[in-house]
Amino acid sequence: MAIVKMNKFTLLALESEKSKLLERLQTFEGVQFINLQNEEEKDETLKELSEVTTDSSYTEYGENLSKIKFAIDFITPYSKKESALNSFLSDKREISYDDLVEQMKDNSWKRYYKELKDKEGRLNEISSVTSKIETEISLLKKWGxxxxxxxxxxxxxxxxxxxxxxxxxxxxxxxxxxxxxxxxxxxxxxxxxxxxxxxxxxxxxxxxxxxxxxxxxxxxxxxxxxxxxNPTEEIRELNSSYLRLINEEDHIKESLYDYVDKISELQIAYEYFNTLHLRAEANNNFLKTRRTVAIYGWNTEESNEELVSLIEDTLGENYYISFSEVREEESPKVPIKLKNGSFASNFESVIEMYSMPQYSEIDPTPILSIFYFLFYGMMLSDAGYGLIMVIATSFALWRVKDKERRKTFKLFLFAGISTVFWGAIYGSWFGDLLPKYFGVNIPFLLDPANNILEIFIISLVFGIIHIFIGLGTKAYILIRSGAIKDAVYDVLTWYAALIGAILMLLGIGGVLGKILLFGGLIALLFTQGRSATTIGGKIGGGVYGVYGITGYLGDVVSYSRLLALGLATGFIANALNLIISLIPSPFKFILAPFLFVGLHLFNLTINALGSYVHAARLQYLEFFSKFYEGGGKKFTPFKLSDKFIKITK
The missing domain is CATH 3.30.70.1340 (MTH889-like domain)
Incomplete structure (x- = not known):
């Protein structure tokens, strides 16, 4: 799809209605403020305005958050521990913003904090005194x-x-x-x-x-x-005091279990005050006159009408708002929001790990998603492992409703489907388990042990296609920006040289291959140094550009990891099956199931991680280097707190 089109809004409102406006904008969760107090953002019309500052409530909210966080952290070790799996698959509980505000009317967090702080103080005193007693006893024993x-x-x-x-x-x-x-x-x-x-x-x-x-x-x-x-009597007295303190400490700790069911109430208080704290902190972005406040920010173009409707509903007619398109010089500052289809959107996290695109670039996610899907499965390449991933992620998707976490699970669901596909092509189902140990021969297309050359060629072909699409993307970006000559010099010449080199290496194409190769190299020699201001610089740039063909050779060879990791997964799986089969009877029938599960899960985990990393590496180094600059910043809207609880509108 694409990068969501953004625009800048300018909003003027009465200072007296600012608090009400910020509350509505926070629940809207669709605007990102521009810091007008930053000198770089001030234009001539804003120079005379004064800065909006946070008041004492900002400090008060921060202190309350610190107290509540202490109470939660102090109680949490005494709460019932969820299993790692349940914790991983659990969604945050949800509550509406109106319910959050309503529940704060009867919230007793202050009383809980005071009681817990007193208990912490006493526990610290006991700890200090018992440590001193232990030191004294240790010393007195030497004088026993x-x-x-x-x-x-x-x-x-x-x-x-x-x-x-x-x-x-x-x-x-x-x-x-x-x-x-x-x-x-x-x-x-x-x-x-x-x-x-x-x-x-x-x-x-x-x-x-x-x-x-x-x-x-x-x-x-x-x-x-x-x-x-005497020392013996003194030690007896000290031990008696020590036991009394330890009993008191145990009693205090036991009483903390009574507070576990208060964690929910404390989390409500935390989200409430954090929401207020974020709202107060937003003031550091604004400028004002005596009666009005100036607010600049970014929002998606598609949300313009909704934003205007919200402001009008909040302020009536007491506001002014205008929207402006992004100017070319503003492009590096524009926050980035990606919008992709149901398949590609799940691979956006791979882009974010590297760097978001700049607003002037294109969103590479749709292309990346296809190749990441293919490369991951080709590297993991065991259909049995792929089935485990599909089943595990399907279960996770059934349990989890959070949109962002579901994207992560879907990413690995598609990775599992790709792994099943390539595993079926290679005939690998938990290695050679089915044909060698159960006599079940499932048809397959390629045997990794005997068709290494064919798989190697397929890997290189994928690499060439991937690189060529990267160059084509660069050409599209240049043509879109009107730099048609640059597209010819920096892309078409490389296409000619690389296609010619491939034809000559394959021994096909005859004279055409030579014409394309040497014609492309000559064109590179005369064009790659064109930005230099001196003759020497132009010649040096041209020579360096021609030398760059060795870099493309290295890029293509880098795709051999598709073969290497695929072979590693299968051969290790075969070795594990052999190890299990060597266990003598009757112990084999008892140990084999446990060893099979444990060893193959280990192999799956290690190689799934390796496939995840190397599939991303091929995108970042071999693909992105052809066209992608990156450096964009993700759109982070002004929103409600969600550390413990998801607050809905």
Whole structure:
């Protein structure tokens, strides 16, 4: 089909009615605003207007969204987990905009947020305290052999106590030095770890303690005692406190399950405030006078009447609107919306992954869809795998109603149909399962093991056709824009050279092939440097243009991947069947079904992904390089929020 025709609208309305207007435009979901506050967008008529700014409500809505998002994220881990398949195949629930507004009247999100925030705060406190307790217990365990209450150390009158650690490397020397002291000293080695010795000592109080000096020289570090009882008793008390906190934590977490059924209400609140937030944010695009607001934007040409009717219904006669066609210099800025038929539209995502076309270009989706369909199946090339894809995507289409997601499933449905087609041509049904292991011989046209040359030739023929259509598309674009000479120089000359080269390689065409090849190359030599301003530049450009024929040769050879990936899928499937068949009886009858399903699903997944990537690569590099510039931006209309719920008009 084509790129949807867009136009620019200019809308003037009363500032006092702006909020009401934006609400209706948001439910319309058909306009994309132009940022008039961007200096590049301002023309002379707008220079004197002032910018519309967001008010305090914008910040308020943002804060509300942050609170609601916190509440949803905090509860979600406690909700019942859907299976990955169910989650994948589930549509968003729908609600009308009017119902959304109505349900907000009794929404209790603020109360839920406050309660959940309090619970989070308490859980954080518990986590902090329990971590501290764990650290203290770990430390006290190292002093476990100290069997006296710590408080006794503060009650000593005639003796000095030392409780602390020193590095292990000083132990022998320090103990020998202590034993050599004249002053009687009591000491204990309470514990050792990888680096330190845990030490306790008592000595008679002296004005100049030799033990104190020895310990200082040995890197002794005092244990800062903040406990009263002995380590065992302190650990018992800490464990008791720890268990009380853990029980409280479990109780709080258990209470969070009661909030799971509130997620729906919180999601309603999120969509409501996000809708308001988006509406307030839209003000950053507008300019105003004291009483009026100026709004510029894009909309599809086909929606003009509907847009005017909506504005008139909202504002009565208090508005001015005009539409203007896209000027040539505006083309790079125009947002792109594609419109294709029921088959090609499902391949638009392949275009979007690369880049949307510019407004001045053509939509390549219809051509791409045909070749992507053919190439995908030729690379996956197993009818059994194709049937699995068809069945799986058909089931998904039965379950899913969302239009955009259905397009993705339809893309893989058509890919599965193509795979069945090519698999039937190659006679591959889960590899060689049917003829070799069940004796069922299904007719086929080509045997990949014995007809490699034929399949290779078919691949190259597809490549040549694909490239020639790409060149033809380029010619169409040039002719449409009035550049007929460029179409002759940049397309017709290549057609002549390439067709001549093909005829000569095939040994047919005789003199005609030589005339086309050398005539085309000479024409390229004299035309490809025509844009250069100097003689040297023109000659260099011409030589480089002729050299470009090697690039076309590489492009054609690149299509051999259609053969390579097709062979890989089939040969791997055959190898998997052989591996399963080698399992000895009676284990074969038990293990074979499970291995068959698991191994072939793995082969299907890997090669389906490879086919998806390489089918796209052939479009992006070999096809698009002939005519496609890209760089367009997708049409993103001002619309209602839809993060969790699809809001309908």
């Amino acid at each position: 052999n100290f069997d006296a209450p710590f408080k006794y150390l503060n009650e000593l009158k005639y003796t000095s106590s030392y409780l602390g650690t020193f590095p292990k490397q000083y132990e022998e020397e320090l103990i020998n030095s202590i034993n050599a002291l004249e002053n009687p000293i009591y000491y204990e080695i309470l514990n050792r770890d990888n680096t330190d010795v845990y030490f306790f000592a008592l000595e008679k109080k002296l004005e100049n303690s030799p033990l104190n000096e020895l310990l200082k020289n040995s890197g002794f570090s005092n244990f800062q005692v903040s406990y009263s009882e």
